[in-house]
Amino acid sequence: MEPDIRIQPQKLLHYNETHQIIICKPCQYAIQPAALDRHMKEIHALHRHRRQPYTDYAARLPLKEPSELLGTGSSMLLPEDGDFPVPGIPVISGLQCLNVGCGHLCVSVKRMQSHWKAEHKKSGCAALDWQSVPLQTFFRGNLLRYFTHPALSVVKLPDTSTENVDRQMNAIQDAWSSHAAINQTDKSLLAHYLRFTHFSLANRHGNARLWQISVPRIAASNCFLRHGILALSAQHILNTEHAQSIDNQQLTEMASKHHDKAMRAFKATIDAKPSSALECHGIIAFIHVYTLFYFSNYGKDTSSEFQDLFLADATRPDLGYLSPWLHYVRHGCHLVCGFWDTIGNGPLASLAASWEIPIMMEDEQSSQIATVLLSVLDHNCFDGDQISDQLRDSYVQAASDLALALNAAQSLGSELTIWDAIRLWPLTLSLEFVHEVKKEKPRSVFLLACYCFILESLDDFWFAKGLSKSLSSIICTKLNKCQRELLQEVTDGITSVFRQSIAKS
Numbered sequence: 001m002e003p004d005i006r007i008q009p010q011k012l013l014h015y016n017e018t019h020q021i022i023i024c025k026p027c028q029y030a031i032q033p034a035a036l037d038r039h040m041k042e043i044h045a046l047h048r049h050r051r052q053p054y055t056d057y058a059a060r061l062p063l064k065e066p067s068e069l070l071g072t073g074s075s076m077l078l079p080e081d082g083d084f085p086v087p088g089i090p091v092i093s094g095l096q097c098l099n100v101g102c103g104h105l106c107v108s109v110k111r112m113q114s115h116w117k118a119e120h121k122k123s124g125c126a127a128l129d130w131q132s133v134p135l136q137t138f139f140r141g142n143l144l145r146y147f148t149h150p151a152l153s154v155v156k157l158p159d160t161s162t163e164n165v166d167r168q169m170n171a172i173q174d175a176w177s178s179h180a181a182i183n184q185t186d187k188s189l190l191a192h193y194l195r196f197t198h199f200s201l202a203n204r205h206g207n208a209r210l211w212q213i214s215v216p217r218i219a220a221s222n223c224f225l226r227h228g229i230l231a232l233s234a235q236h237i238l239n240t241e242h243a244q245s246i247d248n249q250q251l252t253e254m255a256s257k258h259h260d261k262a263m264r265a266f267k268a269t270i271d272a273k274p275s276s277a278l279e280c281h282g283i284i285a286f287i288h289v290y291t292l293f294y295f296s297n298y299g300k301d302t303s304s305e306f307q308d309l310f311l312a313d314a315t316r317p318d319l320g321y322l323s324p325w326l327h328y329v330r331h332g333c334h335l336v337c338g339f340w341d342t343i344g345n346g347p348l349a350s351l352a353a354s355w356e357i358p359i360m361m362e363d364e365q366s367s368q369i370a371t372v373l374l375s376v377l378d379h380n381c382f383d384g385d386q387i388s389d390q391l392r393d394s395y396v397q398a399a400s401d402l403a404l405a406l407n408a409a410q411s412l413g414s415e416l417t418i419w420d421a422i423r424l425w426p427l428t429l430s431l432e433f434v435h436e437v438k439k440e441k442p443r444s445v446f447l448l449a450c451y452c453f454i455l456e457s458l459d460d461f462w463f464a465k466g467l468s469k470s471l472s473s474i475i476c477t478k479l480n481k482c483q484r485e486l487l488q489e490v491t492d493g494i495t496s497v498f499r500q501s502i503a504k505s
Contacts, residue, residue: 009057084149094135105146175220222282227262280336299470312438370403
């Protein structure tokens with residue numbers, strides 16, 4: 001259908017000032033300056049007199065030629081400060097070549113395989129030689145060049161030499177400085193994060209480089225993630241033996257300052273609803289950073305009269321009385337739901353999927369643990385705390401899931417990470433059970449005390465050191481003498497089950 005001549009050019013054409021291009025709104029791609037008249041004629045069937053307002057409109061705008069945007073390569077990257085996705089252009093699920101120094105972009109496995117045979121002289125292998133990444137293209141036809149944002153790129157570093165790592169870290173520091181003033185102390189915190197702290201966030205599948213390179217690049221244009229990284233770095237120095245020229249009081253103040261700034265900016269972003277993919281990538285990364293910061297501080301604020309019970313926080317009705325870390329972990333996908341596909345196809349896809357509940361198979365050992373935990377629910381130690389049938393179902397489910405979690409954690413042994421510990425139990429809990437914890441109901445905090453069995457296995461990690469002990473200490477103040485004695489019997493029973501399993505094997 002021919003557009004109405006009364007329609008203003010801006011209704012059909014969108015001018016992108018950043019890239020100095022005209023995007024056709026119905027077609028969702030950019031039009032070459034010299035091709036606008038032909039586009040209106042051939043695509044939109046406009047007669048000559050109806051095309052004139054559009055060509056006059058374009059003639060008044062500063063426009064770039066395709067060669068100025070595309071360069072000479074088969075793919076392109078946006079500038080570090082460029083927004084992604086570019087408004088008005090669809091985001092495509094694409095692939096990026098992981099061969100050293102390549103980074104070729106395309107939209108199908110078949111084309112990627114052809115690229116590998118032609119350019120790298122061998123057949124590539126999915127996941128090892130290429131990876132999913134969100135793409136866009138300004139133009140179509142012969143001028144088609146896919147692009148992504150540098151922070152979302154999954155290109156591997158040329159090599160792992162110190163020189164190249166230093167170059168990458170210098171580039172990250174420069175990127176941060178271009179967005180906000182960064183003093184010498186904060187530069188030191190960033191350097192510490194890039195050299196040491198990022199390892200704390202890695203899982204057992206070897207994604208340390210994601211935390212060292214990709215996430216800090218995303219943080220360059222993301223205020224709350226920048227401050228979150230600096231807060232975690234300061235806390236890491238404070239909790240380990242890396243402190244040298246900075247005293248503990250100064251480190252504590254820096255960690256607190258950056259944490260407060262991060263939380264204010266993070267809350268403002270999620271309250272306003274994120275409007276770009278980079279903001280959403282920042283949210284996913286920040287939830288991980290914040291979780292470690294929270295764990296490293298748990299139980300250390302002795303000046304506060306209130307001590308939350310790890311899962312629940314009675315002072316946070318705005319979060320459904322969930323402890324902040326658990327709320328953000330559980331609801332992270334909802335905070336970025338409008339960009340979930342983009343995240344799922346980008347370099348942080350593994351983080352977006354990391355909270356999926358792992359399969360925990362029921363076996364003889366987990367059944368024995370479940371029997372121990374379920375028998376406790378009706379113990380006479382809890383006679384003064386009656387529960388409804390509906391709540392009983394929540395307790396039974398929580399106890400059964402905890403048995404599976406304890407069994408899975410024991411099976412993982414030294415490979416257990418904090419992310420495993422979180423998704424093995426806290427993510428499976430019903431809101432009804434968490435509210436029971438918030439009310440400090442004896443049965444609920446009793447099961448939480450048994451969960452400390454898992455947290456204790458993480459005591460060698462700096463951010464979890466003393467976490468189990470702190471939580472156990474707080475829980476003991478909520479239990480009477482009989483319940484504490486019962487807890488000791490239960491933990492002894494669980495230990496006995498594990499020992500029998502080891503003896504059999």
